[in-house]
Amino acid sequence: MALILNLETSTKNCSVSISQNGEQLVLCELTTDGYQHAERLHQFIQWAIEGCDYTLNDLDAVAVGKGPGSYTGLRIGVSAAKGICFALGIPLLSMNSLDILAHCEKKEDFDLIIPMTDARRKEVYTITFDANLDEITPTEAKILDENSFQEYADKKILFVGDGAEKAQEILSLPKAKFYSDVLPSAKMMGSAMEQKFQQKQFEDVAYFEPFYLKDFVAGK
The missing domain is CATH 3.30.420 (Nucleotidyltransferase; domain 5)
Incomplete structure (x- = not known):
């Protein structure tokens, strides 16, 4: 039975949940056209932890939606996930963001x-x-x-x-x-991430990168 922090930031939905044994304990998310992931993600992580009877040190793993999707959103989500895993010495899990959608x-x-x-x-x-x-x-x-x-x-x-x-x-x-009104959400990740945790399908925290699918092209 694992306590997992789930992050999904591949679209305009900034979403954080905590699940235990595949069951959701708490969810914090916000959908905005302005992509407020940088401002909101860590605040949502804090609120999610405060919303259950655990601390960050109780986490067994962090799971992240790896894309494809927004380049900036993915970088923010993956960076946060890797940072928490590195600091706490816990494993990193990932899930294709389209696969997350399929679990609606x-x-x-x-x-x-x-x-x-x-x-x-x-x-x-x-x-x-x-x-x-x-x-x-x-x-x-x-x-x-x-x-x-x-x-x-x-x-x-x-x-x-x-x-x-x-x-x-x-x-x-x-x-x-x-x-068409459904976006990838951390609330859809709990069961699949519990299964991956039990099967030890962990990512390499040092080398894991988002699944961008397409090369980044900067505009003026």
Whole structure:
């Protein structure tokens, strides 16, 4: 049974939770278009610790959503996770942020679950899972057009994430549903991170980096 601090900062949602034995104890998160991760993340970590009967020294591990997503958000989240792990001498866990999305609450059964986050213009970060959350296609940056995902036209599909809004505008898939108001959240991480902890699927704290997927391009 592990006490894990979960951090998710890959999108405009800055999210922190503490889970024990896979069950959420406390959650602090805020979604803003201004990306206030630098100002909010450590405050949320402090509030999360204060919200349960533990201290930082009681943590068994820190887990972080590794991306893909916002370059700045990922750097902030991963830096915080690595710093806490290094200071406390505890292991680091990570989870693909699209995989986190796939663990959202579902009101019905689907043949496929396709999480996607907005990557600007008509591009999204996406991955395809079957109903058991086994990966069918790898994580990719995909430019959407009317032919995208047509090979699954006969499947009952859930598109989830802020990228699902543009997918709904472009795609014609009669059996698809679109949950566009869902973002990756630390509240979705507890069970998967407990499993990774028990299997000792730890990252190298010194060398771990965010999963950016695309090269950074600076603008004026």
